[in-house]
Amino acid sequence: MGYSALSILKNGLRGNRHWQAAWRDPAPKPAYDVVIVGGGGHGLATAYYLARTFGLRKVAVLEKGWLGSGNIGRNTTIIRSNYLLPGNNPFYEFSMKLWEGLEQDFNYNAMVSQRGVLNLFHSDAQRDSYTRRGNAMRLHGVDAELLDAKAVREKLPFLGFDDARFPIKGGLLQPRGGTVRHDAVAWGYARGADALGVDVIQNCEVTAIRRRNGLVTGVETTRGFIGAGKLALATAGHSSATAAMADMVLPLESHVLQAFVTEGLKPFIDCVVTFGAGHFYVSQSDKGGLVFGGDIDGYNSYAQRGNLATVEHVAEAGVAMIPGLSRVRVLRSWGGVMDMSMDGSPIIDRTPIDNLFLNAGWCYGGFKATPASGYCFAHLIARGEPHETARAFRLDRFRRGLTIDEKGQGAQPNLH
Ligand SMILES: Cc1cc2nc3c(=O)[nH]c(=O)nc-3n(C[C@H](O)[C@H](O)[C@H](O)COP(=O)(O)OP(=O)(O)OC[C@H]3O[C@@H](n4cnc5c(N)ncnc54)[C@H](O)[C@@H]3O)c2cc1C
Numbered sequence: 001m002g003y004s005a006l007s008i009l010k011n012g013l014r015g016n017r018h019w020q021a022a023w024r025d026p027a028p029k030p031a032y033d034v035v036i037v038g039g040g041g042h043g044l045a046t047a048y049y050l051a052r053t054f055g056l057r058k059v060a061v062l063e064k065g066w067l068g069s070g071n072i073g074r075n076t077t078i079i080r081s082n083y084l085l086p087g088n089n090p091f092y093e094f095s096m097k098l099w100e101g102l103e104q105d106f107n108y109n110a111m112v113s114q115r116g117v118l119n120l121f122h123s124d125a126q127r128d129s130y131t132r133r134g135n136a137m138r139l140h141g142v143d144a145e146l147l148d149a150k151a152v153r154e155k156l157p158f159l160g161f162d163d164a165r166f167p168i169k170g171g172l173l174q175p176r177g178g179t180v181r182h183d184a185v186a187w188g189y190a191r192g193a194d195a196l197g198v199d200v201i202q203n204c205e206v207t208a209i210r211r212r213n214g215l216v217t218g219v220e221t222t223r224g225f226i227g228a229g230k231l232a233l234a235t236a237g238h239s240s241a242t243a244a245m246a247d248m249v250l251p252l253e254s255h256v257l258q259a260f261v262t263e264g265l266k267p268f269i270d271c272v273v274t275f276g277a278g279h280f281y282v283s284q285s286d287k288g289g290l291v292f293g294g295d296i297d298g299y300n301s302y303a304q305r306g307n308l309a310t311v312e313h314v315a316e317a318g319v320a321m322i323p324g325l326s327r328v329r330v331l332r333s334w335g336g337v338m339d340m341s342m343d344g345s346p347i348i349d350r351t352p353i354d355n356l357f358l359n360a361g362w363c364y365g366g367f368k369a370t371p372a373s374g375y376c377f378a379h380l381i382a383r384g385e386p387h388e389t390a391r392a393f394r395l396d397r398f399r400r401g402l403t404i405d406e407k408g409q410g411a412q413p414n415l416h
Pocket of ligand 1: 062063072074077079235237258293366
């Protein structure tokens with residue numbers, strides 16, 4: 001069923017009794033050409049592009065919980081393509097371009113809002129490094145503007161400029177960055193994939209990977225065995241656990257990341273702002289709540305909740321950037337499990353098992369990558385070759401010394 005102004009009108013006139021379910025609730029079939037493990041943003045996007053762009057229809061997505069129960073429904077919804085390194089920049093810009101046409105493409109309102117992403121800088125050295133990043137972006141055709149302190153003050157007068165602990169010297173703005181309604185992304189891809197014949201199967205946990213003669217034959221699940229011609233892992237924070245089912249040890253650690261939302265306020269932040277002297281980022285939702293987050297909790301965990309020390313740490317950074325934040329009430333906080341890689345960059349690659357494919361290592365930046373990740377993973381699965389923008393995201397890059405360390409912080413996952 002297509003969504004349009006006309007269908008809203010027609011259904012409204014008929015008492016809204018004839019809307020169909022957005023996607024089916026199919027029972028698992030005995031086998032599929034491609035089985036994707038993980039019904040988060042990346043798994044669903046992969047299924048969608050496999051069917052839509054690469055013509056594969058015998059595809060299933062297996063999700064152990066309900067759609068959106070993982071990080072796709074827990075993130076702070078920020079999208080951007082303001083990257084420095086050649087391994088990252090074209091990929092994230094490809095993702096941004098897909099975001100720009102996504103709602104028309106999958107016929108679903110994902111509330112893509114290109115309200116701008118502003119990274120503040122607080123020292124001359126930081127200005128130099130942000131200028132360099134902005135120049136790299138422009139060389140790749142990505143939009144970037146360097147704002148001085150006066151321009152930032154005109155745009156966001158409520159930031160801590162006077163007597164600030166970390167004086168703001170300016171900011172790097174990507175006007176095309178912004179936010180997207182995260183649940184709607186999962187729902188839109190699920191609905192789009194379902195309409196193309198993909199079976200999206202919820203409450204179906206993969207418990208083992210079966211192999212014969214060095215190839216995957218299928219997966220054991222809580223709903224029985226399902227055969228797979230090709231198996232694709234897109235399990236984000238649980239990537240190490242699912243890869244271990246095929247005796248693989250990944251260069252990943254799982255860490256918790258928390259996010260917060262405040263009571264609704266009148267609109268006053270019209271873009272995404274990030275602090276340069278600590279880890280803090282904030283935007284304002286359409287309901288008026290300030291949505292913000294900061295550092296990961298810093299210890300390995302599969303618990304989808306964080307601890308109070310990090311809440312305090314994030315709040316300190318927030319108040320240092322926006323002093324008035326100290327008077328706002330926080331309504332909720334939650335956590336998600338991040339698949340932190342050793343260089344902070346993702347993996348979209350084949351594995352030593354020929355028909356097993358891996359999509360992982362998204363750290364806390366994987367939401368913005370959802371469309372390109374799905375597209376590039378589908379390309380790899382369907383054609384056996386990496387997409388041109390995702391060639392650098394190889395599993396063996398750590399062994400070969402070809403890491404993609406955007407922040408230049410070294411091989412320590414909790415710093416990325
Ligand atoms: C608090 C927070 C804030 C964030 N903010 C941002 C942001 O602003 N911008 C940004 O770009 N990124 C952000 N991220 C990161 C982003 O959300 C993730 O990198 C991305 O969502 C991960 O990909 P996914 O959507 O496929 O993951 P998920 O939604 O976690 O999908 C993985 C799925 O695999 C399923 N699964 C796991 N094991 C099995 C199994 N054995 N069998 C079947 N299914 C299984 C899980 O249930 C889960 O649904 C944030 C993350 C968090 C937690």
